[in-house]
Amino acid sequence: MNICVRTRFIRSNLVSNLCRLSTTPEIEQNEQVVLIDDTEDVQAKEAEIEQKRNKSRLTPAHYNIIHDKRPYEEPKCLAHLTVKYSRKMYGKYGVASGVNPSLCWPSKQEIQERKEFESVAFPYTIKEMMETVQKRRQEEKLKIDQREMEVAAKFAKLDQWKKELNDKINKKAAEVQSAKQKKERLVEEVRRHFGFTLDPRDARFQEMLAKREKEQKKLEKQERMQAKEKAMIAKLQQKNVEISDKSSQ
């Protein structure tokens, strides 16, 4: 229980305080001149009559509450000494409660604590938060833009890449096809050599095939050599022509 005892504030020159604190003190003062016979005797008699009239059997506190008065004039328990209770009494029963209204505002220490709490609970100002959000939005946008540009650049090259890939596949297929044909031709030749269908796993067949392959390779090599020679000759001839041209000039 947070008990903050500030009893000295309670009921200390209340009226002057109230006038000082309130800019709109709407306390009506009816200045009626009524002659009331208020000698002590009459007052005591009236009080006695009132007491006798009260047949409610309520406790004084309940009687007060029912009659819209503060239940206790003096504190009955610790809770009645707290600031919270005093504020409540003022809020409910107004000036008649006898509480100093200056209690309604937080004390200097409470203000300091509140400020400290707010600095922790709300570390950023509105402007800072707005800037952070703006920054985050910009970053998100930048990311999306970059990705879109990347995709566009790749899309521009897509046709070329497709063509390259198809060419590669076709080339590989053609190579495989030509190798297969070559092999078939060789097998056919061997078969023709023997004059009858021979099992390709036969040793003779294999031998013949190896021989044929060797011949083929030799032939190819020869062809290559010839092509090379031809190229060389052509080159030499060109060179000769060039030299002759130069000399003629």
Add this chain to the structure above:
Amino acid sequence: MGSRQITEKSLAMLRSLPRLSLGNIRDNPGSRRNPKRGRGQHGGDKHGAGNKGSGQRQNYMRLGYETGNNPFYLRMPHEQYYKGHHHRRQYPPISLHEIQKLIDTNRLDISKPIDIASIVRSGLYNFFPDQKHFGIHLTDEGVDIFAAKINIEVQWVSEPVIAAIEKNGGVITTAYYDPHSLMLLKNPKSFFQSGQAIPRRMIPPPDVIEYYTSAEMRGYLADPEKISQERLRLSQKYGYQLPVLENDQNYNMLCERKDPRQIFYGLEPGWVINLRDKCILKPKDEELIQFYSS
């Protein structure tokens, strides 16, 4: 003795017997159990608890436990679709149709600015700030029949609602209130009776700062210049003639807005309201004034 006699006799006996009633019928077999447990060598054998195992020991496994197997209910990975839902802000809805009803039945005074306090006061809307309710979501049901010129302040809206209100020459603002301020707005009387000074409204959290600073959503922290531009833009988008606010006879009422730190219309933070004395107490201490105006 013939069978006739027997019949006669048994009928006579039946007549003499009392009538069948709930008081004289026997219980169904097996409906009564002996409340006492048998004792002795064979009298109380297993007492219905079976032989061996958790049945006999009555230490039953928890539901779903499969004695060391990976339990079925944990075998599948779990996607937490509603993760953190109980921490999220909620805005209990009220529709434009209902607002129209409140106005038509004189529960809302449209000659004054309308805020959550006046809507709660109508008695047809309620919310609970302690249950993560952060105010009113004004929904678009009844946009077509809405026909009132109001200055309303809510906590969440959508574009068609803004358009419906502005089409009728009204104004709408979205404003954030922290739960404590909402408590005050929900029940001002109990707060005033507690004898405290009116606190300041707190600033919105970072995840909604965009909403409450955007002119499109008529945020209370948005630039008024931008808001007027957005009003025009929205009228062009929805195709209606925007009524000129300046020519309106209720111009002052329509232009009334709360300060971002203010909770009640007409009451500033730091004031103490006493309902008994019907007076307002304002602080004069410099530090207090400075604190409540910050």
